[in-house]
Amino acid sequence: MSKVLKYTLMLLVIFFISETLFAQDEEDFEDEDGVEELTRQVNNFKPGLSRFLMRGYAHAGIEFLQDRTTFVGGSFNPIFLWQQSERLLFESELEIELTEEGTELGLDYADMSYFLNDYITVRLGKFLLPFGTFGERLHPRWINRLPSNPLGFSHDGQVGPISDIGVEVRGALNISHHAWMNYSLYVVNGPRLNSGEVEAEEGGQLHYVNYLDNNKSKTFGGRIGILPLHDNSLEIGFSGQYGKVGIADTKYEDVGSQLYAIDLSYVTRLDFMKSMLDVKGQWNSVRVDDISYPDPEDALQNYTFENISNAYYGQISSKPAFINNSFFNKLEFVGRYSKLELPSQAVWGGEDTQITIGINYWLDWRTVIKFAYQTLDSNGEDDGHSALAQGDAFLLHWSIGF
Amino acid sequence: MKSKKYIINTLLGMFFATTLFIVGCSSTQDVALAKSGAQLWGENCVRCHNAPSPTAFSDIQWETIGQHMRIRANLTAQQTDKVVEFLKMAN
Numbered sequence: 001m002s003k004v005l006k007y008t009l010m011l012l013v014i015f016f017i018s019e020t021l022f023a024q025d026e027e028d029f030e031d032e033d034g035v036e037e038l039t040r041q042v043n044n045f046k047p048g049l050s051r052f053l054m055r056g057y058a059h060a061g062i063e064f065l066q067d068r069t070t071f072v073g074g075s076f077n078p079i080f081l082w083q084q085s086e087r088l089l090f091e092s093e094l095e096i097e098l099t100e101e102g103t104e105l106g107l108d109y110a111d112m113s114y115f116l117n118d119y120i121t122v123r124l125g126k127f128l129l130p131f132g133t134f135g136e137r138l139h140p141r142w143i144n145r146l147p148s149n150p151l152g153f154s155h156d157g158q159v160g161p162i163s164d165i166g167v168e169v170r171g172a173l174n175i176s177h178h179a180w181m182n183y184s185l186y187v188v189n190g191p192r193l194n195s196g197e198v199e200a201e202e203g204g205q206l207h208y209v210n211y212l213d214n215n216k217s218k219t220f221g222g223r224i225g226i227l228p229l230h231d232n233s234l235e236i237g238f239s240g241q242y243g244k245v246g247i248a249d250t251k252y253e254d255v256g257s258q259l260y261a262i263d264l265s266y267v268t269r270l271d272f273m274k275s276m277l278d279v280k281g282q283w284n285s286v287r288v289d290d291i292s293y294p295d296p297e298d299a300l301q302n303y304t305f306e307n308i309s310n311a312y313y314g315q316i317s318s319k320p321a322f323i324n325n326s327f328f329n330k331l332e333f334v335g336r337y338s339k340l341e342l343p344s345q346a347v348w349g350g351e352d353t354q355i356t357i358g359i360n361y362w363l364d365w366r367t368v369i370k371f372a373y374q375t376l377d378s379n380g381e382d383d384g385h386s387a388l389a390q391g392d393a394f395l396l397h398w399s400i401g402f
Numbered sequence: 403m404k405s406k407k408y409i410i411n412t413l414l415g416m417f418f419a420t421t422l423f424i425v426g427c428s429s430t431q432d433v434a435l436a437k438s439g440a441q442l443w444g445e446n447c448v449r450c451h452n453a454p455s456p457t458a459f460s461d462i463q464w465e466t467i468g469q470h471m472r473i474r475a476n477l478t479a480q481q482t483d484k485v486v487e488f489l490k491m492a493n
Contacts, residue, residue: 047462051462051465051466053463053466053467055467081466081467081469081470083465083466083469089466089469089470089473091470091473113469113473115469115472115479117479118478118479118480119478121472121473123473133450136474137450137474137475138450142451143450143451170473170476171476171478172476172477172478172481173478174478182476183476184476225476231445232445232446232449233445233449235449265449265450267448267449276448362452364455365451365452365453365454365455365458366451366452366454366458401451
């Protein structure tokens with residue numbers, strides 16, 4: 001009897017086991033179907049290796065100047081990024097700006113970067129030059145801590161290049177236990193010398209827009225940045241750029257230029273103030289070889305001068321980002337001293353000193369409202385030597401990065 | 403002529419400095435390379451602008467932005483990969 005019971009029980013167990021296994025198989029089968037379908041659907045949306053991303057920034061504001069109050073800006077800079085593969089990126093930035101003449105469209109940069117290996121990247125095209133850091137890293141409106149640029153660091157009254165067309169090699173290296181170095185070497189068209197033959201009062205000035213080079217020689221330059229501290233908070237950079245700037249087949253053909261820049265950046269957390277501290281600075285010096293230019297006061301005469309220009313600024317800003325108050329931790333306090341020195345004997349020479357203090361309110365990490373008060377000292381003259389320097393002013397700008 | 407001398411001097415100077423640094427770095431790389439993606443993000447992505455919020459972009463967008471910033475900030479491939487991996491995890 002017990003044998004019969006044993007066999008019956010065994011049969012029952014086998015039946016149940018096979019039943020469950022069979023059911024599971026069926027479910028598995030259904031699951032597999034679902035997974036296949038899902039995989040197919042996901043694959044439909046799988047991005048290829050070419051990626052496209054559009055970013056950029058915009059700004060607008062109101063400025064209370066000595067002789068007028070005006071809304072300004074409404075400028076919009078779209079940035080286009082085409083990632084062609086893991087090694088190739090094309091980047092381009094347009095600048096669409098409202099000026100007195102109407103809407104202006106500019107091409108800030110358009111270049112291709114090829115990542116040769118971990119430490120070397122090659123760039124071709126029109127790129128922002130690593131001559132110091134303001135032009136390449138700090139000028140975008142949502143990055144610049146103040147609504148204005150330092151004297152000599154914008155397209156008007158510019159001392160030192162911002163962008164150019166050519167070839168560049170750049171990269172970074174680990175140089176000790178905790179220090180890093182980055183480097184960049186480039187060959188570009190270089191600036192163009194205004195010989196003063198057409199605009200006598202501009203003789204001796206360098207123009208940084210030289211998209212079809214005016215001579216055969218090329219301009220060489222580079223920058224080395226050192227980050228000596230373990231937390232990468234400090235960077236000191238040294239830049240140089242050399243090249244002939246005169247028009248071929250004229251007496252200016254062999255006139256050379258030597259440009260130097262030193263830059264500094266220190267960004268750290270100040271625990272005792274529950275704040276972020278940001279110090280930035282740059283000094284640009286531009287020297288053009290001695291030569292004579294038409295005298296603007298007497299068309300038959302020539303005149304000459306020591307053609308050295310300097311522009312420098314120092315800026316300090318602090319944001320109490322770590323205090324427990326949701327209004328105050330979005331504020332930022334900024335101060336900047338900026339100076340422009342143009343050759344004193346040139347008709348376009350002179351000195352401007354500008355002090356700007358500002359308060360910013362950050363809506364998020366890339367959206368800011370900036371309020372600043374700016375003073376200008378132009379050696380007793382009414383207007384500054386750079387077109388943007390216009391006496392004391394209140395500036396209120398808002399900018400957004402995308 | 404003068405400018406040629408300057409060019410040669412600068413190029414030589416830079417070449418010399420670079421060689422020196424490459425030689426100097428070969429033995430001591432490990433410590434600096436041991437930093438995590440989050441640490442690299444906290445230290446490096448605040449040097450020019452405010453630290454970007456990881457949630458601002460999707461994984462795929464971060465990959466392209468990573469390449470863009472690798473050029474802008476002169477980062478190595480390793481540093482960039484680590485920061486991008488961190489941003490993709492934290493978004």
